[in-house]
Structures are given as structure tokens and as C-alpha cells.
Amino acid sequence: MAQDEPAPKPTVLVAGAGAIGGFYAAVLARQGCDVDVIMRSDHELVSARGITIDSATLGDLSFRPRQVLRSAAECRMPPDYLLVCTKVLGSLDPVAMIRPAVGSHTVIVLIQNGVEIERPYTEAFPDNELLSSLAFVAVSRVAPGEVRHKAYGHLVLGSFPSGVSEAARRLAAMFEAGGINCTLSDDVVTARWEKCVWNAAFNPASVCGGGLDTAAMLASEEGEAIIRRAMNEVCATAAACGHPQREGLIDDHIAGTRRMPPYKTSMALDFEYGREMEVEAILGNVVRAARREQVSAPTLETLYGLLQMIGAARDAGAGRG
């Protein structure tokens, strides 16, 4: 009988199978999906041995992708779901990166930080379904082909620009079955802004002084005041863009941060390790939205200017070396 026959599992291609991509790829692989990955680094190693994943909550998630591709051009069969899990960086052209692997039926899923990051996809693939998702997860690449999942894992997922499609429900169900709490949101853009209220304030500030942790940023009244001012400016910008944030969000963000042990933001870690930072997705897009909507955002403007200075210093340093 039809209801006893399991539906065939969808095929999945993960672009950017680093820590986050590798982790969620593993969850889907354990659910029986055929999972291919595109990896720029660690390609040989992962082809030979797969990805080793040690999860604090889900145990050993190590798996062997069906195929390990160097680029989307090597993809012979467009997948049902194409998960884009790279950082959002100026040096990466997301459309070029995935174009050869996008078929007419392919659902593109962004699991990335930032706001207003969807446009390149809607412009390049106007006929493909697009899901937008936020990951709340503490995961890191500890060695080539080795990922450690330390905590959390929650996803917020919805159709872009709004709604919850059947494809979104199906993907969420697979994540849930794999032990990942996955909240379906019919207004994922507002959820993106909500996360960005935290990110656009704490991430840039944390790079100043060479890498500050959350405790240092909240230790002084003056420090907390500018975090709050930055958050207020993000909220005002979100509201002007049609995505008003709930009352009390800023207090909750501050209180929640105080409850956690001091930690460094992803941007502070990227800075310390000399890696490219997600400046534009997390802050630049907010600043540009504020300018477009004529929202006053002097705190964000200042942080953005400082990050440009830091970038220029890095470029000059790289030029010297």
C-alpha cells in the first residue's frame, strides 16, 4: 500500500561543507539522503575518509558523502535541495559558485548569517524555490575534515520572502527526525533581522581592540550603552524595511548574553585567525538598508567605518608580506 512505501529521500548538495555545512549534511545523510558536498579545501582527505564529526548532543555523526566535488561544475545531476552554507564573503560569488548545479526542480536553501543576502539568488534563479534559514549552533572545524559540534543546533527555516512551502516542511521534518530542532517561520526575514540585532552590534564591536569577548563588551555602562544603541538602530532599520521587532528584544539579547559564559564572536575569531570577516552580510547590508530607508544609524555607521579601516590595514599588511 502506498502509505507503507517510504517516499524516496531527496538528494542533497551542500556548497561550503565547512563546520556548519558538514554538520547539517551529516544529519541529512543519517536520515538516508544522498548527500554530495562541494569542498574547496580538504578535498582529497574527505574523498578518502569522509567527514569526521563529533557531536556533543548527537554522538558520532561522521559520514562519507556520496560524492566530494571540487566545484559545482562537477555535479552531474542537479540535487533536490542545494544547501548554501558558506560564509557570506566579498571574495565569494555565490551565484557563480552554485549555478552549474542548479536544476529546474532544485530548491536552494541558504543557511547563512546576515540580512538582505537573498537578492543574488532571486535574480539569478527567479524560477527556483528559495528557502532562507538561520543556524543557531556552536560548531567548529578542528582539523582538516574534522568538525566538533559543541552545543545548540537549532534552525529557523522559511520560504523567501515569506510563507512555508511544502519543500520547507519536508526539509524541516528531516532535520527534526535527525535530532535538530527546526522552527518553521512564515516570516523568516523578520527572524533574520532579529538575529542580526545581536550580530550587527556585538560582532563589529568585538573586533575592536583586537578581539573582545562578550564580558568585556558589557563590563562598562558606556560599553553596554553603545551595544544597546547599535541594537536600537538595527531595530529601527528592520521596522523601516517592514520587519518590526518585538518589544523587549534588546533587553532579552543583553540578558541572554550576560547569562552565557564570556565568549568571542565569530567575527572576533575570524579577525584573530586572519580570516575574511562577514562584514557586509552582518553590518554593511544593515547600514545600506538604513541609508536607503533614511533611518539614522550613527553607531552602526561608526562601527562600519572602523571595520573598513581594519580591512584596509589587513590588506596593507598582506601587501607587505
Place this chain on the structure above:
Amino acid sequence: MAQDEPAPKPTVLVAGAGAIGGFYAAVLARQGCDVDVIMRSDHELVSARGITIDSATLGDLSFRPRQVLRSAAECRMPPDYLLVCTKVLGSLDPVAMIRPAVGSHTVIVLIQNGVEIERPYTEAFPDNELLSSLAFVAVSRVAPGEVRHKAYGHLVLGSFPSGVSEAARRLAAMFEAGGINCTLSDDVVTARWEKCVWNAAFNPASVCGGGLDTAAMLASEEGEAIIRRAMNEVCATAAACGHPQREGLIDDHIAGTRRMPPYKTSMALDFEYGREMEVEAILGNVVRAARREQVSAPTLETLYGLLQMIGAARDAGAGRG
């Protein structure tokens, strides 16, 4: 005949005979003044050997102070001029530092950075004459008791809060005779704000990212824009305090900075070497003046908040160590 008899040279005590204090002390000593110094560090060495000063423009200025004091309490005869040349730091109580050496005739001379730094002196020594001065000099301590003067040396000097007293003229004449260009200003507070327009913008920004040079800060449009915004806010604050700045000052500051080879500000160097920074004199006092005068200064507020965060991170680091 009286006019052939040289007037006796004034006695001078220099509090904080570091690089700047040592340099200007040497100039006055070469003019025949009896110069005593208060030194917290390098006391033994300087007592034994004097201060070695190699000047790019004035040659060998090495000299032996008449007395090397550990503190003002050791001063037996209040000087005619008491030059305060320390950095303006939260950890230093300037009044306590000099009180035992201030006689009724003593003229107190501040050769320091920042704005609104005079009040502790006018409150503690209301009957003493106070001169306020700005040094434009590139000088550094290269070893204990050893100072290198690399360039410049110009002083701006005036009575506080305004005017040019006879004592100011006399001191300026001695500096001029010693090869130091010394501009007498009957509005030295406005001159202080003018220098602070540069300092309050570039110094705090330069600490971000772990220490930026002037080229990195001006490399991007966004970077230059926040430097200009910060400078505009200092100008607006100065004007509200009754010290309007001249038209074109900001353009001149930016153009002048671009003409020089890239360099790190004093605050960036203090940050890098783990030394206390002059945050309050250079920025905190401007921010407080803006609040008092109800001038909008969001760029300066942001920079100030970031410097508080950086200070907190350092304190936490020191606590760990």
C-alpha cells in the same frame, strides 16, 4: 647698569620628566635655568648620569638636572615655574603629585594633551598663575634616561583661561632662545580644542583592530567619513563651549595627515605596549562636554564606548595574569 645685568634665570621643576618633559627641561637647562625633575622611574640612573637627549634638530641636549626628586615632597624650595609634563591618566592625581612643590609665587605650566584638563589645578591652586600649553613634538624614550627627539618641537602657550601674562612671555622667550618655536596664544583653550579635533578622532579609531596607522584609517571612503564625522562633532562641541574652530580646519587636518608618512598615534602605541591610554583627556572630556552642552556626538560616543570595552578587556586580562 641695570640693563646690562642679566635677570636671574627662573628656577624650574619638571613633574613627569619622561620624553616630553625631559626634552623641554633640557632646553631650559641649556638656557641657564636651574632645573629640577621629579621622576618616578629611572630615578637612580638619572641621578647618576643625567638625561641623555639626542635631538634631530638641536643636537646633543643631554643634561644633568640640579636635583632628581622621587616626588614633590622632596622639593625644598618651590620653583618659579612648575612644568607638568605627565600624560593625563586616570591613575595619576595631578594635584597630589605637585602640591608640596607649589609655592605662592609658583607658575604652574601644563604641557599636556586634551581639553578641559585645567580644572583640578584652578580648584586646588586658585591663587597661582596657570599657563596651559600644547606640544607638537615627536620625541620618545628609547631607554631608561635616554630620549630621542625626532622632529618638530613647537609649543603653543598661553595663560588660562585666556590672555598672555608676563610669566608666559618670559617662558616663551626662553624656549625661543633655546631653539623652540613657541607661539603665544591669548586663547589657548581654543588651540587645545583645535588639536583635540585631530586627537579625539584619530587616536581612538587607531586603537581599533589592535592598532591602525593613519594610512589605514584614511584608506577607505567609509573610514575617512567617520574620521570627518568625529571631527565635526568635536568642532560642534568646541563651538558650544565658546571655542568655535576656524573654517577649513577639518580639511586641513585630513590633508595634513595624508601628506605625512603613515604613522601610529600615541594612543595606538600606548595600546600596543600595554600602557595606560589618555582616553579621558582626549576623548572622555569631549564626550562629557558634548553631553553637558547637549551637542549630538554619536560618533564620539561610539568610540568612547569601544575604548571602555577595550579597557575592560585589559583589566580582565591583567586580573588573569
